[in-house]
Amino acid sequence: MxxxxxxxxxxxxxxxxxxxxxxxxxxxxxxxxxxxxxxxxxxxxxxxxxxxxxxxxxxxxxxxxxxxxxxxxxGDVSRSADVASAFKPLLSTLLLMAVQEGRLPSVDARVSDFEPRLNDLNAGKDACITWRHLASQTSGYGLAEWPGAAYAYNDYALALYYDVLTQKVFGSSGTEVLRTRLAEPLQFEDPYTFNAFGPADRPGRLAISVRDFA
Structure with missing residues (x-):
């Protein structure tokens, strides 16, 4: 390059x-x-x-x-499109809302409280992952490093973050969580979805318009 x-x-x-x-x-x-x-x-x-x-x-x-x-x-500010990694602040906003609503005691709570399968991964190492670790890309999820020991950009950890937060903590799809917590209160004007590449692809990629994302 x-x-x-x-x-x-x-x-x-x-x-x-x-x-x-x-x-x-x-x-x-x-x-x-x-x-x-x-x-x-x-x-x-x-x-x-x-x-x-x-x-x-x-x-x-x-x-x-x-x-x-x-x-x-x-360009077309009403056109919804995948925003890729730019959706991370939005996901962490939802994390803080979960704390505010009492669904989580704090960002330092263990993710394994909602996803017990983490207790059996990597000889129990990943059981120590907290929400703060996922939000800061320091979880060590699936890696040799212990949670909090090192930064590593990790798409698998991001998928874990999204899946457990939406499905287990909020008990709903990501798009529905987005609708009730942000889209309707902020009065989004255009279509939005956490299925940016369609229903056949795994959820977790945000499609949103430029003006709504602003």
Missing amino acids: NLKVRIGPIATAAMCVAHALATAPAPSDIFPGRHWERRTPDAVGLSPQPLTALTNLVGGHGCMVRHGFMVFQW
């Missing part, structure tokens, strides 16, 4: 955003309703030229929200 080719556009995009934010005013407490209120970039202290340069660089679909207003967008 040519590292310069990969880093160059990212660095340029970051500079574009930094320049656009340079003259931005202090934030205010404005939140969207059923639909985003719109403002021009100039109205919230942003320069539109770097934003246009950013969209030409990255392509695809995207938007920028500033002080509770939709101020810039490109």
Whole structure:
């Protein structure tokens, strides 16, 4: 891989955003309703030229929200698509909601309380995995390292995180949990699902529109 080719556009995009934010005013407490209120970039202290340069660089679909207003967008912001690893903060938001609702005593509770098969894996090592370990990618799930000992990006651990949290803790499908905890309270406008690749594929991949994800 040519590292310069990969880093160059990212660095340029970051500079574009930094320049656009340079003259931005202090934030205010404005939140969207059923639909985003719109403002021009100039109205919230942003320069539109770097934003246009950013969209030409990255392509695809995207938007920028500033002080509770939709101020810039490109592509089809209503189109639902797989967001890949960007769904992790949403999953951990659901984890904190589970704690808030009393479904879990804390993020340091053991996952094996809800998935007892962990007690028999790796000579009992994986029985020590906590929700904090899964959320921080330090679970060591299926690996030699003990929980909390090392960071490792682990798709199998992420699948465990999603499956046990939705099915065992909330007792429902991921899409239904998303609907009741986030989509309806936040008034999502577009289709969403944790079956991004259809019902024939395993659940756990989030498809959502850009404007709802914002």
